[in-house]
Amino acid sequence: MSAVTAEHAADPFAEPVWTTPHALPPFERITPAHFEPAFDRALARHVEEIDAIAGNPAPASFANTVEALELSGEALRRVASTFFNLTGSHTNPELQAVERAMAPRLARHRSALFLNPDLWARVSAVGEDGLSGEQARVLERYRTLFRRAGADLAPPAKERLAAIAARLAALGTQFSQNLLADESAFTLVLESEEDLAGLPPFLRAAAARAAEERGMPGRHVVTLSRSLIDPFLVFSTRRDLRERAYTAWIRRGENGGETDNRAIIAETMRLRAERARLLGYATFAAFKLADTMAGSPDAALTLLRDVWAPARRRAGEERDRLQAMIREEGGSFALAPWDWRHYAERLRRREHALDEGEIKPYLPLEGVIAAAFDTAQRLFGLSFSELPEVPRYHPDVRAFAVSDRDGRTVGLFLGDYFARPSKRSGAWMSAFRSQERLSGEITPIIVNVMNFARGGEGEPSLLSFDDARTLFHEFGHALHGLLSNVTYPLLAGTAVAGDFVELPSQLYEHWLEQPEVLRAHARHYKTGAPMPEDLLQRLLGARTFNQGFATIEYAASAIVDLDLHLSGEAEAGLDVPAFEAESLRRIGMPSEIAMRHRSPHFAHIFAGEGYAAGYYSYLWSEVLDADAFDAFREAGDIFDPDTAARLREYVYGAGNLRDARAAYTAFRGRLPSIAPLLRKRGLAA
Structure with a gap:
């Protein structure tokens, strides 16, 4: 962002509209000093809007209550979407200070909205006669949100819920900032x-x-x-x-001192358990999963256990082969977690004549981006045109105008691909603006953020196959946001059940593994020659190699997540490392493998609540995506137009128009089977 101080520049957030291309935030004019005043104004305006809705003397109707709610808060959304995208992808100490100040305030503001008795009375009184299907869905979702926020509780319980929400927001912010500090400090x-x-x-x-x-x-x-x-x-x-x-x-997050996250986790768990109890649930996991496709912790745990047993057997076989290789080479040490990837890669070379160094020259970043775009064109008729001269929050960011078959503007896609100290780790999709039609034909601005390593001077960034899969995964999320085709903001894009939101992203990964896509786009970064057919076949033949390890490290994190949020220990004071160790002992975690995300750096579940008691959702969605891709196989064409049209209508474009089970059934004609998942991971008996 620009170094120009706030007092020498007009406040961009005071402008009613931005005249930048696609109404992008004018990043070059925004400074950290602009945000707190902008939040102050936007919060005050939203309070006025909510008070007007709650105090409307006219009988409650869908238009004067639900639609009015949907239209309120636009100024706040504009400030918040800009701010939180920056704090994740290009932060600094000034932004972090604002984030610490604003997180509890924003949480209290949300609580005040959903715990407002007059507003809840009006939402409850809205009649359902004459509503369209989408309007009925919006009304149902609002009523669910109010109830799950505590709208039916007595005033003292509401007050306590608001205090809990504010404290949890502060804890989640500190967790995230501690993690970034640990990651940035190590070299x-x-x-x-x-x-x-x-x-x-x-x-x-x-x-x-x-x-x-x-x-x-x-x-x-x-x-x-x-x-x-x-x-x-x-x-x-x-x-x-x-x-x-x-x-x-x-x-990370467990090194003592100011950035240690263990006390944050213990307090977070205690507050989440209290919140769940106030809302009438035995555990936070029961509360969280009541509004998901799984419906209950038991359903999620059943899936994890069904996969854990065959994965553990497979991982045991993999471990034995790696230990045998160490012995063959004269090593006298037992395989350790820091050895697994090294010896697995060497075993892959031996068994599949394949190594990562041979693959990467055929996967330059530019080629993988082109493959993702081309797949979207063939499935959904989208085209992508790069825009070199638009505002951006960092020079690395690239912008693409997205158009439909008929030339209609679909939205704007931003790609932020390289690691830097100002960016948190991982990869994600977010939105600077979401699609809707209630306040006009609003097109989305979607961003994918990655952490790929740069190439050497004058050299492109070369991706591993896992990196390429990550790019396709996040671009699947991006398409979910770009293709959204709803009227009401509450239902737009990725605003779906937590264990359904990974379906569009994980399904999109399948196209990367198709020979037709690799033959077209996996080309040597120097010569432009396509990946040799022999290498391509060896790459695809090794798809299930090391899947015992991959499944175990993921599933262990998902099981510990659920165990934490089902446990009563949070009430008595949680010893985080001890709890984690005992949870892993009960499931027979192999000592040679560590969780993919240990609790002190498990940002999915502690830097916010998005995946809390919900990390299982990646596996739940994988059941869906493996079964969903079979629909294309059954059609005999991985780009079958009819199947792709159903996929766009009922999944990528549908937002939250219908519940997840109904949406999947509308696309597939039935609910999924676990068999394609086990086959995909090479875990079938």
Whole structure:
């Protein structure tokens, strides 16, 4: 963002409309100092709007109550969407200070809205006769939101719920900022050629670029960006350095001092349990899953257990083969978590004549982006035109106008692909603006944020196959936002059940693995030659390699998440590491594998509530996506127009027009089977 101070620039948030292309935020004119005053004005305006709705003397109707609610808060949405996109993808100490101040205020504001007795009385009184299907759905969702926020409770319980919400917002913000601080603080400096042993050219180049960005030109650095640390653990032949890097990775948020997240987790769990009890639920997990496709913790745990047993057997077989390789080479040590990726890659070379260094030259970032765009064109008729001259919050960000078959503007897509210290780890999709038609034909502005390692000087960023899959995954989320085709903001885009929201993203990953797509887009970054057919077949033949490990590290995190949110220990004071260790002991967690996300850095569930008691949803959605892609196989064409049209109408474009089971059944004609998932992961008996 611009370094111009607020007192020398007009406040962009005071402008009623932005005249930038696509009405993008004018990032070059926005400073951290603008946000708190902008929030103050927007909150005050929203309070006035809500008071007018709640105090309307006319009988409650859909138009003067529900539609009025949907139209309210526009100024607040504009400020908040800009602010929170920046705090995730390009933050600084000034923005973090504003975030700490605003998080509890915004939580209290939301509580005041949903705990307003006069407003709830009007929403309850709205008649259902004559409503369209979409209007009836909006009314039902509002009533559900009010009840789940505590609208039916007595005043003292409402007051306590509001205090809990404010405190949880502050804790989630601190958790996230602590995690970013730990991730930004760690660097493993590779001092000598011996330290670089085993690292292929692409990884040396990425480590050199990371060192240069941190003021250490001419050296090599490994950071805690997954696109750097994962390949380092794969290729480094220095077992001692692998252990140092891995230990730093799994100890994020658990290093003592100001950035330690364990006390935050304990307080968070205690408050979530209290909130659930006030709302009439035995546990937070029961509360959270009552409004999902699964419906209950038992349903989610049943799925995880059904997958855990075959995955653990498979992981045991994988471990034995890796330990045998160590013995063959004269090693006298037991396989450890920092060894698994290294020896698995070497075993993959042996069993499938395949290594990551051979694949990456055929997966330059630009080619994978083109593959994602081309797949969207063939499925949904979308076209993408890059816009070089539009406002952006960082020079790395790229903007693309998205159009439909008839030339109609669908929306704007932003891609922010590279890791940097100002960005939190991981990959995600978000929106600067969501689609709706209530206040006009509003097109969405959707952003994908990644953390890929840059290539060396003058070289492109080369992706692993897992990186490419991440790009397709997040672009599937982006399409869910871009293709939204609803009238009411409450139902737009990804505003669906938590265990349904991953279906569009995980389903989109399937197209990356199709020979037809790889033959067209997997091309050598220097020569432009297509991936050799032999390499392509070896790559696809290894798809289920190491899936025991991959399933175990994910499922363990999902099980611990549910265990935490089903436990009564939160009330008595939670010893986070001890609880995690006992939970893993009960399920027989292999000692050679660690959870994908240990609790002190499990941002999915503690940097907010989006996936709290809901990390299982990736596996739940995988049941759906594996079954859904079979619809294209059964049609005999992975781009079958009729199947794609149903997919767009009932999944990607439908938002929350219908509940998840009805939406999936409308697309597929039935609910899914678990069999395609087990087959996809190579876990079928």
